[in-house]
Amino acid sequence: MGKRGRVAERRKTRPAVVGGVIAVVVGGVGFGAYALYGGGAAADEGSSTSAAQKAKAVRTGPLSATEVRTTAEHFLTAWQQGKVTQAAAATDDSAAATALLTGYAKDARIKGVTLTEGARTGAKVPFSVKATVSYKGTSKPLTYDSALTVVRRAEDGKPLVDWHSAVVHPDLKDGDTLVTGESGTPPVTALDRDGGKITAAKYPSLGTVLDGLREKFGKTAGGRAGVELRVVRGTSSKSAKSSDKTLLELSKGTPGEVKTTLSPTLQAAAEQQVSERKRASVVVMRPSTGEILAVANTSHGFNTAFQGSLAPGSTMKIVTSTMLFEKDLTSPGASHPCPKKYKLAGWTFHNDADSEIKQGTFKMSFGASCNNAFINFAPKLSDSDLTKEAQQVYGLGLNNWAIGVPSFDGSVPVQSGAQMGASLIGQGGVRMNPLNMASVASTVASGVFHQPYLVSPTVDHRTLAKASRTMSSKTQAELKEVMQYTAAYGTAAKAMAGLGPGYGAKTGSAEVDGQKKPNGWFTAYRGDLAAAGVVQAGGHGGDTAGPIVAALLKTGG
Template sequence: MRSGAKAAVIGGVFAAMVGAAGFGAYALIGGDDDSSGGLDLGAVGDKPSIETGPPSAAEVRTTAREFLGAWESGNASDAASLTDSRGDAKAALTGYRKDARIERVTLEPRAATGRTVPFDVSAVISYRGQRATWTYDSALTVTRQKTTGRAVVDWKPSVVHPGLREGDSLKTGEADAPPIKAVDRDGAELKEKEHPGLHGVLAALRERYGDKAGGKAGVELWIARAKDAKDKGEGGAGEAGKRPDETLKVLSKGTPGTLRTTLDSGLQASAEKAVAGHGKAAMVALKASTGEILAVANSPASGFNTALQGSYAPGSTMKVITSSLLLEKGLAGYDKPHPCPKYSTYGGWKFQNDDKFEIKHGTFAQSFARSCNTAFISQAKKLDDGDLTRQAREVFGIGLNWQTGVPTFDGSVPVQSQAQMAASLIGQGGVRMNPLNMASVAATVRTGSFHQPFLVAPSVDDRQVAKASRALSPAAADQLRSLMRLTATAGTAAEAMAGVGGDIGAKTGSAEVDGQKEANGWFTAYRGDLAASAVVPGGGHGGESAGPLVAQLLRQGG
């Protein structure tokens, strides 16, 4: 099943071509029967010398033109022989003709940049009497094969189409799912052209509800995603879950069925505008009292749905859950004295605060508002290894199977011990969250109990939503709201939340990632019945990067 088809070209990634000139088949060098592979064999009796080092500019040009020429002429075997993965390349190029129903293709290389050669693609699709032209851009990279020294194409599925990943394929035929007309909570249509941030959401909605919304399927070319494939994260910031299939070209339109969502088109537009200012960012807004998802925004808009499926260490925003645990266990109190030294050691690790600050003779409220790491690490010795996991699951619903209506990653707080357990208390270690999870955490504090987020009403398909086993204790809930209000008005979130009035609360976070220069910036907050959270990978301090995004949305809708 696939995303709703909006146009022949998806997300502005593919450039249209006018008069792209092809070229005929070229003589191939170094095939299966070429024992020398074009190498200098040296003196008789000597072992052949093997070229090393990066391919020359001439080799890059020649290899690219020969590969594209063989592909264009329909000779998948010869094209594959010019790659470093013949089997995979041959299967993909054969499927391009057979499964995607490409009748002919014109491939035009452009000027190389180093070892990478971009090229224009103009293909003709033919299916049961229907024909359509399909144009897009792609690129290949030339490398040197270690065993032979030949210059070959570094094979990746993205050579065939930039949207393909390992195990994906292109298909043309009658759509498995009819298109849908997704509408917001007030009945306004949610079009991808107007809301590009919903690219992944609309695709997922069609995949799940296309055959339930009353529409009729059309004929399309689409990316069939690898079964059970999961995206790999970057720098320890994983991406959980499978991308939905994606329509690339419509040959004949189907009839859409209508599907009502919980989204608010006004907030959605504002959220998309807010994250667009960052190269990579994600945000989610919820109605705290019900769990209804009001906005989902990602930058880049056509990229992975980080807002709902991302898997990142949440940094100090995790201290909201940890504080609830300490409050309920009597290990902390809003105005009770609480240690915040420069350093605290547990499990052989030495933890410190940002800029090694300390609070002498301070209270827990002061430590929370200033996001003191050692105030939490110091309590690790009084906790069992599974305490934080149970608190996150039983009270905040983290790790339960959320049935939102679209694929989501529902958070993870694994049981850990020693230093890793202590690190989990401050949102590092093995803890993983996304903006959906952290918006739900803020909503749970605001209402005192967990309401599973959802984007399509459970009544549409009789889904059973996840339920936490218990609510926060009234005393802990009251203190948590006071802690988050203090943070929003006089703590690390105060600058971002300036001008946001009413019943408010917030928590900042910065999560360090190995090999990443700047930390990931986090922010979670609520205003009245609106809860929201954002992450800006590589954004640094959450109050400075993610905070303004969330505050901007709260000002509008709180």
């Protein structure tokens, strides 16, 4: 039968109403929906249609409200009715959609799905999900909110759901799956250093930390697994060190206990501090041991404090200064101007607000965070000097920290030319997070790198990372001198007021492409406490992250 015959035959099929859209269903595929999107008989004639006619038929431009509504309704109605093939066909990645939607019913054991569309905003359509999860005679209701976005397919202009796993559940990343069954990992009860119970309800920042503790210690902490619906991370999420996540408990297991080093006083204070600013993260630790006493983030979906990878700005000048002092290239009191501009390998570097120090010491440049007083040392350095300093003295960038939960250990790649110069001031390819920079301040305070940890290595007999060498007492004294000067008289003075004299600090501002304000950094120590924080897109570190860090050092612990 020719194509014209097939089209004529389809037209004899009675129309049905699906989600308020008239659609003709043939073999489980909505032909009427296809016609609605600009297809139909003429488009089905294939070879008899000229290229010019086809090009003319392709819709372009913004999606209409009708296109968004009908596409969303078609997808949501098919999903609710369990018509996986039809739902997947309404997306721009039918294979991935088919796999996840099939697993939604088969592996996650979710049934009785009711999807309720919310108020649309442009091409975005929010919706709520009500369903039931059942496993071996046990059932529990499941409710959550999600959203989809409609896009226009480039080749034919057809509106489709922009497919990502998060459409099915907002906690899913692409490649993740949903599974209901007996948990492979028993639950854990996390305790603070005083034996108090840690919960995400009490400390919202610790949700990802609790997930990480369960993944690491669940099988060895003495608990028994229960039955749950959980997110099982895929390859991409595992590469990002994301842990599996429990979404719904059908039956409770027996948790084991894991004691952490967290201070209840400091953790509560850290949660309060970050809640007062957008996109803030902070870590507090003990220099003499490496114990992590608090970790908090404004946003609770990703642990920036432990896993972030951000340019640290001028806080990196602590590591740079360590290198310069060890090489006897300068000293705190050495005369060293900071020019307004400095050219290196075709780049022109500027100081903040084009400031300069014509007749001053290195300590003054450190305290004022004057960039070019550091970059103009570049011709005297090899490309790998900063990388070696970070690795050998501060234990950074070796990917071998074992703190008890997933963490990023910093990165100081070998670079040349202008990029090497930028690295000296914490830009270029240098990447850190508050955990890394709190460790840097801790190393200065104690004179020795103690790998940070959240769970004592005696719990599982793991080996903590060690630095290959220790800075000299002379270098430590010089670092303390410049950091104390900064805390007393430099860019950190306002935040650190009243915390002296046994203290030191360094501010930082890291420029980010496309961001109006820089990320504000601050790291400091006081006695046997050290802390570091970042406020993304907040502005200067002394004004943004500085008050957070200073408040926690004042709290003590």
